[in-house]
Amino acid sequence: MYSPLEQFEIVVFIGINLLGLVKIVLTNSFIYLGMGFFVYLAIAYMLYYEIEYKLIGNVWSSLVEGCYKFVLNIVKEQLGKEGVQYFPLIFLIFVFIVSANLLGLIPYSFTTTSHIIITFLMALTVNISLLILGFRKHGIKFLGLFIPKGIKGVLLPLIVVIEIFSYVIRSVSLSVRLFANMLAGHTLIHLILTFGVVILRSKYVIVIIAPLFFFLAIYALEMVIAVVQAYVFILLSCIYLKESLHLHA
DSSP states (O other): OOOOOOOOOOOEEEEEEEETEEEEEEHHHHHHHHHHHHHHHHHHIIIIIIHOSSSSOHHHHHHHHHHHHHHHHHHHHOOOOGGGGGGGHHHHHHHHHHHHHHHHHHHTTTOGGGGGHHHHHHHHHHHHHHHHEEEEEEEGGGGGGGSSSOTTTHHHHHHHHHHOOOOOOHHHHHHHHHHEEEEEHHHHHHHHHHHHHHHHOOOHHHHHHHHHHHHHHHHHHHHHHHHHHHHHHHHHHHHHHHHHTTOOO
């Protein structure tokens, strides 16, 4: 791989034309999306079986239980008891993003969250769902979300336009934040590895070891960022969900 961006290319493995109208393709992006969903199913199974039926859990069940409680605490802090009913969705989003980010750190793998179309569709789906939820719960009163209290007169139309724009731009901000961090981090790792391969020809041991430690530090940082970005995504989603449930309250 000579280009740092080559790792983000979508590769078509199988392509099938149906009557010349529809083309069904199997790509690396589709495979890793499926793997991310499989990770969620495996965690759901562990939560149901390992934690529910075993008094003494193992390391994996403890890790999954810790992840479960971590997300549950975020939901309770942001939404209260009323928001617990939305916990499965928030937990699914968190596990999927974390698994997609971490799977992308495996050498020669593919990072689905490094593509803006994937992250944008996720963010747009969340945003539209919250919009539907808001109208379903409050009816026409949900439009009050775009009218801040205490604003009157000439400034009101301008403020309403700004509020609507800020609401729409949420999908872009959520998606770009995740996409940009994954793209930049993986590109940096590729560049460091390429540079490391070049200096391996050096005769000095210190020159060889130093980049290795630097790479390991960057790799560890990327693992942390993979989890942090999932945390930021669900935290903002919970904040937006709170607005849909309670408006400006």
